[in-house]
Amino acid sequence: xxxxxxxxxxxxxxxxxxxxxxxxxxxxxxxxxxxxxxxxxxxxxxxxxxxxxxxxxxxxxxxxxxxxxxxxxxxxxxxxxxxxxxxxxxxxxxxxxxxxxxxxxxxxxxxxxxxxxxxxxxxxxxxxxxxxxxxxxxxx
Numbered sequence: 001x002x003x004x005x006x007x008x009x010x011x012x013x014x015x016x017x018x019x020x021x022x023x024x025x026x027x028x029x030x031x032x033x034x035x036x037x038x039x040x041x042x043x044x045x046x047x048x049x050x051x052x053x054x055x056x057x058x059x060x061x062x063x064x065x066x067x068x069x070x071x072x073x074x075x076x077x078x079x080x081x082x083x084x085x086x087x088x089x090x091x092x093x094x095x096x097x098x099x100x101x102x103x104x105x106x107x108x109x110x111x112x113x114x115x116x117x118x119x120x121x122x123x124x125x126x127x128x129x130x131x132x133x134x135x136x137x138x139x140x
Contacts, residue, residue: 015046
């Protein structure tokens, strides 16, 4: 796999799936806001009962999707669905004509606004049923 993937919302779920995709050979970059400094310095440590332990260092760690200067084959949106979130605004600057947009979010019937904003892009919607959490630490 040599796909370029941008994950927007790279917390516990985004970091986990980003790590899996990187292990499979994809070039994975992440947009994270709250843990930006730690992820930039240390990447992610994945501890999985079923899949083992490994460290995932993203190709790029960004604070905004618009900072991504590549052409993503896939943009994976892993943010929480809240009433006040502008999901289109979060990703608009990183979506190219050939970018497939993938949702891994906690909502139903959430596709309409992104279908309207990006009518020519392929959209894939799914849910993650992964028990996960994010623990920030500078001593890992």
